[in-house]
Amino acid sequence: xxxxxxxxxxxxxxxxxxxxxxxxxxxxxxxxxxxxxxxxxxxxxxxxxxxxxxxxxxxxxxxxxxxxxxxxxxxxxxxxxxxxxxxxxxxxxxxxxxxxxxxxxxxxxxxxxxxxxxxxxxxxxxxxxxxxxxxxxxxxxxxxxxxxxxxxxxxxxxxxxxxxxxxxxxxxxxxxxxxxxxxxxxxxxxxxxxxxxxxxxxxxxxxxxxxxxxxxxxxxxxxxxxxxxxxxxxxxxxxxxxxxxxxxxxxxx
Numbered sequence: 001x002x003x004x005x006x007x008x009x010x011x012x013x014x015x016x017x018x019x020x021x022x023x024x025x026x027x028x029x030x031x032x033x034x035x036x037x038x039x040x041x042x043x044x045x046x047x048x049x050x051x052x053x054x055x056x057x058x059x060x061x062x063x064x065x066x067x068x069x070x071x072x073x074x075x076x077x078x079x080x081x082x083x084x085x086x087x088x089x090x091x092x093x094x095x096x097x098x099x100x101x102x103x104x105x106x107x108x109x110x111x112x113x114x115x116x117x118x119x120x121x122x123x124x125x126x127x128x129x130x131x132x133x134x135x136x137x138x139x140x141x142x143x144x145x146x147x148x149x150x151x152x153x154x155x156x157x158x159x160x161x162x163x164x165x166x167x168x169x170x171x172x173x174x175x176x177x178x179x180x181x182x183x184x185x186x187x188x189x190x191x192x193x194x195x196x197x198x199x200x201x202x203x204x205x206x207x208x209x210x211x212x213x214x215x216x217x218x219x220x221x222x223x224x225x226x227x228x229x230x231x232x233x234x235x236x237x238x239x240x241x242x243x244x245x246x247x248x249x250x251x252x253x
Contacts (some may be wrong), residue, residue: 002060002071002072003060003072003074003160004057004058004059004074004162007058007059008058008161010161013099013134013160013161013162013163014053014096014161014162015024015033015132015162015163015164016055016059016117016162016163017164017165017166017167017168018090018091018092018095018164018165018166018167020133023148031065031067031094032064032094032095032098034054034056034064035054036054036056036181037181037183038178038180038181038184038189039095039162039178039180039181039184040178040179040180040181040182041054043177043178043179044174044177044178047177048174048177048253049171059074059100060193061098061099062098062100067097067098068097068098070130070173071100072100072103073100073101073102073152074100074101075102075103075104075142075150075152075154075156076101076102076103076104076125076156076159076162076164077104077105077106077154077156077157077158077159078103078104078105078106078158078159078164078165078166079105079106079108079128079131079132079165079166080105080106080107080108080147080148080157080165080166081087081108081112081123081128081165081166081167081168082107082166083113083118083120083121084107084118084119085119087148088148089147089148089166090106090166090167091166100189102150102152102154103150103164104146104148104149104150104154104155104156105146105147105148105166106141106144106145106146106147106157106158107144107147108123108131108165109131109139109144111127111138111139112124112127113127113130113133125170127137128165132158132160132163134160137160141157141158141160142157144157182199189203194227207235207238207239207243209231209235211231
């Protein structure tokens with residue numbers, strides 16, 4: 001069936017989230033990648049001992065060649081984890097347009113945040129789980145004011161059959177159990193052979209540092225961001241404590 005509500009089992013409850021940060025960078029071109037083509041969901045299912053679905057398994061989606069072709073929009077209410085300073089949720093239009101979803105948002109209550117502070121950016125996952133607990137949530141979703149209506153002016157409260165939120169950084173539970181697919185690993189090795197100019201069997205061990213200064217400067221002032229020499233110093237300290245006898249090239253990404 002083409003729509004997600006027609007495919008959800010009534011005796012089951014579901015949870016979904018829209019990826020953020022580098023996982024869903026908004027590109028200036030029409031591009032959609034399926035999560036399961038990048039990450040090994042078979043391993044994740046085995047590690048969690050829970051069923052994991054992709055959206056392409058739940059509803060009929062437009063072809064990747066035309067990822068935003070016209071399909072009927074489905075309305076749904078979701079939770080937003082943005083703090084009180086933000087007037088809009090974390091939105092990934094690239095993905096939501098492909099999924100054909102029209103979403104209205106309600107901000108999570110303060111008890112879901114650390115120290116129950118509405119200005120705090122961090123969300124306590126166990127508290128959010130209680131908020132969306134099937135059949136007996138800690139609070140009724142209809143008790144909270146709507147944060148923002150959907151682009152089509154829908155004003156739905158957070159859905160209780162398919163709980164959804166705009167951002168879910170769950171490294172300890174999910175990220176640690178989510179390796180890349182074999183295809184992605186092979187592609188990575190291919191790029192490394194080009195970078196180091198060696199054969200696949202001669203790829204050296206190395207340390208890569210991912211410095212996202214563009215993200216940091218949006219959160220911190222310029223004088224709070226480390227200069228390159230500071231990163232080099234921290235790298236040498238890390239190498240000294242973890243790889244004392246190994247020769248490792250320093251790679252800055």
